[in-house]
Amino acid sequence: MQLRLPRLAVALSLSFACVAQAAPADDRPLLGFDRAGATEERALEARFDAALNRDDMRAWMKRLTARPHHIGSPYDKENAEFLVGLYRSWGFDAQIEEFSVLFPTPKTRVLELVAPEKYTARLSEPAIPEDATSNQAAEQLPIYNAYSIDGDVTAPLVYVNYGVPRDYDELAQRGIDVKGKIVIARYGGSWRGIKPKVAAEHGAVGCIIYSDPRNDGYYQGDVYPKGAFRPEWGAQRGSVADMPLYPGDPLTPGVGATPDAKRLDIKSAPTLTKIPVLPISYGDALPLLRALGGPVAPEAWRGALPTTYHLGPGPATVHLKLEFNWQQVPARDVVARLRGSERPDEWIIRGNHYDAWVNGADDPISGQVALLAEARSLGELVKTGWRPKRTIIYCAWDGEEPGLLGSTEWVETHAAELSRNAVLYINSDTNERGFLDVGGSHTLEKFINEVARDVVDPEKKISVQERARARQILNGSADERREARERTDIRIAPLGSGSDYTPFLQHIGVAALNLGYGGEGDTGGVYHSIYDSFDHYTRFGDPNFDYENALAQTAGHAILRFADADVLPYAFANLADNIGRYVREVVKLADDMREESKEKNQRIADKTYTAVFDPTETYVVPSPDAPVPNLNFAPLQNALTHLQESAKKYDAAMRELSTQGRKLSPQAQAALDEALKQTERAMMRENGLPRRPWFRHQIYAPGYYTGYGVKTLPAVREAIEQRNWPEAEQQIGPVAQTLNTMAAAIDRATALVQ
Ligand SMILES: [Zn+2]
Known part of the structure; x- marks a missing residue:
């Protein structure tokens, strides 16, 4: 799922590339290797790079995004089988591991303004001729938030800005209470699942979340298909399960969702929302917001719609009715192994999800095809007689979008073995043109800096580490700038959640990294909509697959170094x-x-x-x-x-x-x-x-x-x-x-x- 920050306002100039030039890259020592080992390792990485192929990645993306492929859909299953076939053809020992998880899909969705005038929300995204896969309505999931409860409520509306706790403090200060009301919040400012959670804590009976054009629509640039940004009827699907409590299948916390696992009753599952919640487009939000009275919203709360933003409550009164099919569906993880020759019981795990909300070219196939390119390249090295010292496991996760389902259930099922054997997990998800972005365990900060120092940015021809450093110097606070100039290593961000590293890192304590490039692609405006497609990605994400190649190099080198180092390259x-x-x-x-x-x-x-x-x-x-x-x-x-x-x-x-x-x-x-x-x-x-x-x-x-x-x-x-x-x-x-x-x-x- 993972949503990156919007594109940077400041373009990077090459003149910042002069920082910290030292010995030639291939002379420097590597954590975990002696001198001779480091030289050999670099030669191996050069062979790995030579086998990466942008045309493969483009073809796989086209194939994997050809039809909608959410968890439980026919094309999701076809993709899983396609992936297993690829891994087997590259010499991996690959299988599908299946779980059974709760995945609700909508049966009834009604949103209407009933007073002071009538408006019935469209709740659908139109096909557009410039986007070849946007017309697959029969297979597309409707616009909805997964794990909202069923509900049928009618109440006055209140605008709550991002719907985070401090927004309610501001409302309270003006004497506005949301008890018994339906709130409308804009996307942004927090993860979406927080909005219905906080609304319910304050007594609201329903929650609507809309995409304001200020955040990812026409305020940012031309809308799709003319430009990259969110069109009038585009909306953001997404999970609203209370994942900060626990991710994964809501009915099997802490244990794998195998067919015979003991399951909670749906009614007592604590991660479902407490009130019904529905995401909408700004086309559907405008009539609701226009009908609000009450005080004018504070300046920081105003979006870019052509109306004065009022807080309410009312006179706008809204009817929201939602019903879901509360079904169990299979989650199919693809797990592919290359057994280690010397220390097979030390596992290096690399993963990216393959399920999407709809066609999902950026999220998640952009990360998925880089991972495939790495695996194919490793397969080529194996053909020449190379074997990793430690075991390498490549995973394609299912059901990440609704709640990290595939990865969490796999980790919970194999918790004891993983706890014994896993030494590294590397995740990726979305990937676009731009700057290397690393989050992870700080035991790996030095290691990943060494990796980034040896990967060349495809456009700027400097190391991706220096480019990331230059970005900090341009955009950071005074302290961050000074530090970016003086500190040998770039600080990596601590990890919260939002993708499949969470169960590895936070549930069983495996050192983890989340890698991706971004900041110069424009994909945020189609996030979790039908327009996140091959056509959009190849215009606005990474048209030449250059940063796809850079991700494959970055993650691939990290895997190779961990696989072959004399000792594990942690540093403290x-x-x-x-x-x-x-x-x-x-x-x-x-x-x-x-x-x-x-x-x-x-x-x-x-x-x-x-x-x-x-x-x-x-x-x-x-x-x-x-x-x-x-x-x-x-x-x-x-x-x-x-x-x-x-x-x-x-x-x-x-x-x-x-x-x-x-x-x-x-x-x-x-x-x-x-x-x-x-x-x-x-x-x-x-x-x-x-x-x-x-x-x-x-x-x-x-x-x-x-x-x-x-x-x-x-x-x-x-x-x-x-x-x-x-x-x-x-x-x-x-x-x-x-x-x-x-x-x-x-x-x-x-x-x-x-
Ligand atoms: Zn994702």
Whole structure:
């Protein structure tokens, strides 16, 4: 699913390519290899690159997107069989692994304005002659949000901006309550599933989500087919399951959705929405918004529709009726293995989903065809006698769109083996022209920087690492600019959720990366619509498949290096550095909140409190905040120091090993791998996060109120954000303990090097 930020306003000029030029690329050492090994590895990568083929990727994309292929559809099944056939032809041991998952599709969808005038929403996207696959109405899923509950409600309408918690604070300040109302929110500002969740928490009885042209329509550029952006009747499908609670099949949390698995009753499944929710186009939203009265919306809330944005409630009154077929469908994962020759029990896993909402050229086939190109190229290397030392597993996931179904059920089914064997998971999803974008585990930050340093940008002819660095220098804050110039490695983003890395990283603690190029393709305006097609992608995504090739190189080199390194190429100084930032952030967060509350309470006491966005309007004075206590962060800070020391020692020991030209025996290497494998696992806590035990990672989690957006040190950070002071106090100890456990795991690895 994964939605990237819109295209950058600033074009990149080559003059920024002068940063940090060092020795020629092929002379530099590689993590996990000695000198000779690094030279051999680079030669292997050159052969891998030579076997990648843009025409293959174009042909596969055309084939895989020829018809709609959502989970459970006939063409999704044909695609799975096509993929298995490809893997077998390349020498992989490939099969389809099948699960049975809940996947509702719409039976009834009615949205009408019943007062002050009548309007019945179209709720459909018209075919256009310039887009060859847009006319396949019989196989297209209608516009809807998966895992909305059934409902039939009529109520006055309220406009809630993005529908995130602070938007409701603003409404409350103006005395507007959504209890018993239907809310209309625009897409953006959070993951979509947060909107009905927060609306229901505030007592709304229905939720409509629309695509405002300001965010991805005519305000951004010409609309499709003239330009790339969202046309009047285009809408964004998507899941609204409460995935921050747990992803995967809503009926089988924590266990694989095999045919005989014990299932929850649909009525008690906690990840279904509490109120009915429907996405609509801006063509359908305009008559509803135009009929709203009440105060004019604050400036930041206004979109680009030709009307004055009002908040309501009413007089616009809306009837929303939704009914779904609550059926079980097969989720078919394609799993293809190349067995390792020396350490077959260390698994390197590479995945991308293949199901789409409709034809899905960008999401997900752009990532899928890069993955296929890698696998074919690996197959070519095998034909010349090469075998990976460690086992490589290529996976094409089904049912990612409704809720990471295929990947989550596979991980839950194989949790014990994966926990024992997996050393890396690399994900991709959408991919377009532009800049390398990396999210992932910070144990891999140094490693992926080395990979990115050795891949050449197809248009700018500089390394993709330098291009990403130049982007930070252009677009970053003052601190980010300075850091981008001075820090050897580019910081990679911590992962929240939004694609199939989540079960690997956050449920069982496998070090993970999410890779993709983007920022210069224009695909956001057709996201999750019938217009995300081969025709659109080859005009606006990556017309020459150059960045498809770059993704295949980037992910492919990462897989090859992990497969053949003498020891697993994790490094820890970058990890400790990033965790240090997160610790400082949570301390500052509490300090800032203390100051803000003091100031707010003072203004309330002095009767000088005014509405935030428009002091001339009527407003409701809030009740004073409870004072923010002084939390004791010392255990966390001490544990951080411990982690920093351990990280430094390991990285120094590895450097020394390489300067001495000393090589560990194969047995010592295997033992070291075993110890290293435990370092990411050490970041997990058996009981998981408060109120969401499925999420066990203590450093990264999707935010309970952001959905895709990450929360680092989530147990502590979210308790503070939610002003739950006893819980914040109580979580500091266990999180500190996790850092100490990590430090101990790193120390065990260091002892094996020495
Ligand atoms: Zn996707």
